[in-house]
Amino acid sequence: MFLQFIRHRNKAWIKLLSILLLWLSLCTLLLMHYGLQFPSALIDSTIFSLLLLLGFMLLENIFRFYLPTKSNVILVFILPFILSLVILFLGDFLIKWGIPEAFFNAEFLNSIFIIRGFIILLIFTAYSLMLNFQGKLEEQAAAEDREIKMQQMAKEAELYQLRQQLQPHFLFNSLNSISALVKAKPEKAREMVLQLSDFLRGTIQKEANKWIKVEDEISFLNLFADIEKVRFGHRLQVNFKVEEGIREFKLPHLMVQPLLENAIKHSLYGLTGEVTIQVNLKKREKNLEVVIKNPFDPQAGQVKGAGFGLEAVRRRLFLIFGRYDLLKTNAVSQQFTVELLIPQLS
Incomplete structure (x- = not known):
């Protein structure tokens, strides 16, 4: 969905950049509302927003080439869970490494660690479900398209056969008449x-x-x-x-x-x-x-x-x-x- 939006829409990068800036601004304001200073809030929002973006792209590439069946549908939930853990700990590490000590608030980061992880999990799970739903729809549409094409090919083949039958039917009668007229x-x-x-x-x-x-x-x-x-x-x-x-x-x-x-x-x-x-x-x-x-x-x-x-x-x-x-x-x-x-x- 995310990659398709970029590929198939005119000026998609401009629209995507506008959405990211709006998202980044809202996240920064939210963190500032709970006590973080502007530089720390901006760095925190930027790191996790970029990680979320990479997570979306990773999920989309996975489900584009592999769509889980009924027997392993649990992957739709396991993959977002694993990806959420990786991004949560990686983001926490990058924030502690990237934010200056003067603006560092370890107590605040620890207090929102679990809540942040739960939100990331919800976002990735919802996106994973959307990707699978879209994939099922595309598979169904492709199957219907193949069925229509097969029916059309069968019709064309039968029409061709009927045309080939009609011409000899008339031709044989004409040749018999010619044969009868040759001598007389x-x-x-x-x-x-x-x-x-x-x-x-x-x-x-x-x-x-x-x-x-x-x-x-x-x-x-x-x-x-x-x-x-x-x-x-x-x-x-x-x-x-x-x-x-x-x-x-x-x-x-x-x-x-x-x-x-x-x-x-x-x-x-x-x-x-x-x-x-x-x-x-x-x-x-x-x-x-x-x-x-x-x-x-x-x-x-x-x-x-x-x-x-x-x-x-x-x-x-x-x-x-x-x-x-x-x-x-x-x-x-x-x-x-x-x-x-x-x-x-x-």
């Missing part, structure tokens, strides 16, 4: 390879930047939709509707793409004919809301609960925001709706 429609296969290359290049470049603008996310979604259109031809239509004033909003990268992929999969694999998927991005209070609507066949059993994409997005939302209510799904008649709410971090 080589030009379409080439087009899809180029689009897939652009898409993956963009995701890799954005890997370090976890949050991107809505405008950038829409570009990725358009590129992804174009890739899917090569796979499914005229059957697939994806309509984007972006509300004015939200293009500067931000969201975690690859948060919407798994939901769109899930909508495409459950629409086209369960229905025949053309399929239109609506993607609406709008402002909801101060947050970003993404609504994806796709048709589905309830009898086909394609949309039943949440697929991998939904679960991955839901887990990412919880790891980032700590909430489970940001992703909602609703199946009414032949339309499946996903509502995604992205809080905007200030």
